Amino acid sequence: MAVRVGIPSSLLYYLYYPAWNTFFSELGARVIPSGNTTREILDLGVKEALADACVPIKLYFGYVKALVGQVDYLFIPRVVCLNRETTYCPKFLGLPDMIRHSIKNVPPLIDVRIDVREEGDALFKAYRQAGQVLGATGRAIIQAYRKAMATERRFFSLLRKGWSPHEALQILKTGSRPPKKKGRLTFAVLGYPYLVYDQYISVGLLGRLKKMGVDVVTVENLAPRVLYRQKDYLEKRLFWTLGDLVLRAAHYLLRRTNIDGVIHVTAFGCGPDSLVGKYLEMAVHQYRNVPFMSLSIDEHSGDAGIATRLEAFVDMVMRKKEVGLQCPGSLSPM
């Protein structure tokens, strides 16, 4: 029987699952993702994780708990740095250790460390190490790695065309593209992929916006090349890759004028976001008066509360836009 490798569906899953899936499948393993978030999984995580941790970490614990007993290995890479400059949140850095030392009966972890600051080919070396755990040979690993990278490139190019990770995964799998409609408004929904795209903990944010006729631009829809061109937006560069990207995306989108509103999605108690959120708020004030809303999410977020806030926000933006169209200049930026 094929070796079963479990991949918890949170945190970096939304960016790198296609590559990981391809890599392990090519090596003959059966990849078992932990599926979509449900109340049960979140409850498992809340019970297991520290109360002071943020909701994505609790969710990750829940996913791991759900996979225990179903898989032979758990793939929890220690992703330190992928772009030679910024690292990830300390919770990502200590993730394998937190899981290993606080959940009972965890299957063996494949916790390869990826830090491209140390060596140029650290990424390949990490994949090779992961492959060796499964007992694969050198040639098979190289082949699987190439395929994984090709999938990753295809996946990212789909994201850049405006698809969400779920849609992009669908397209990669079946080849058929879901229909697209042009909405009345365009919002920038900024936040970490594991919050924005998780339909359960974001309380269906993207779906709700779509229903209300709002097009959404996320950080993942923008090319990193464009984002890294945003210079001197802070005195000192942020340390965290994802937070840094959110802030760069905000500056880029605010400089273009066709964004009608900005929604910042953040988890209750998120460490990096306490800074990113503040800088974001300041950036919005600095450019022009784009309506801005900060949505803080935790394990108690209610359906009705979020829905009311979103509706009110969309109505407000809509009215502002209508007034602005009727008598231009009356709402000129201060």
Added chain:
Amino acid sequence: MPRITFPHVGESYRSFKMLMEDLGNEVILPPRPSKRTLDLGVRYAPEFACFPVKILLGTYLETCPQGVELIITSGGVGPCRAGHYAQLHKKILRSLGYQVDIVVFEPPRLYPLEFLHNIQRLNPRRMSYRAIYECIRRAWRKLQALDNVEKLTHKIRPRETVRGATTRAYRRVLEWIDRAYSLAEIEEAEQSAIEELKKVPQDPYRDVLRVGIVGEVYVLLEPASNLEIEETLGNLGVEVERSLFLTGWTRDNTWAETTEGLTVKEAALPYLPELLGGHGRDSIGNTVLYAKRGFDGVIQLAPFTCIPEIVARTILPRVSEDHNIPVLTFFLDEQTGKAGMATRLEAFVDLMRRKKAARRTA
């Protein structure tokens, strides 16, 4: 003369004040963090910013109306948030209308030129590097003296026969060290301070528990932020050993890693091989070391939402189990009350006493 200020970190302001005045700056002393400091900090800092951000911002907001032009603080290389405090504070202070600038000292072994540049900004009298070095040496000696005296109070307080005698003596001798200026004077003041503290009447037969304190640097070093936990523990008959002092922290972050630092790293290796920024790994390593040295318990202090300490806290139960040492964690913020903390500490001390008694009879 430029008017400068800096964060309030325990008693260290006595040394920094001397150094900055020697270099020719006018120092506006930061007040001890109080309720008012916190209120100001909480009002203007981001909600989920950790406790030190709020205290420091509150401190600056108390000193800035007195005409501060320059704030001196330390930086950091991440991924702990502390490395970005200075930039955040500057933005917030500027948005409130204070035209202040911030001088951020990053680790000089990584940014040597910036370090020298920063020193020159604080050197309006254009003193030579040699003269500056002399000033720093004296300030450093004073800092050491302050740390040494504080360490001694941790030993004496649990054994005092008159409650509060140690704290009163400590307040008195701090002034002596404060007034000392030359190297010889500082050494003499330290010596007489130690003698004075040893005169506090003690009960040498008292059964004293030993507890190690680990955690995030600011809440460890500033008693106002940890609600004087060391004093509370001392009054409960517990001898405290803190894993961090300002002199140790400065040495680790300026020149090279000390042997103590390397031992801690090694001790943490089986549990947390990755450096998380902040003091997450040190908390784990020090807990292991305290257990090996036969301490009765460990207390972890961390600001609410502190990322590295949350990681450490998730792993600490396993360390506690493996090494058979009780660990108690306090996440501190502006809501933490002294009575609640005292109750938890009393329960923890009872637990350690029973454990110790059981070990003795076994």
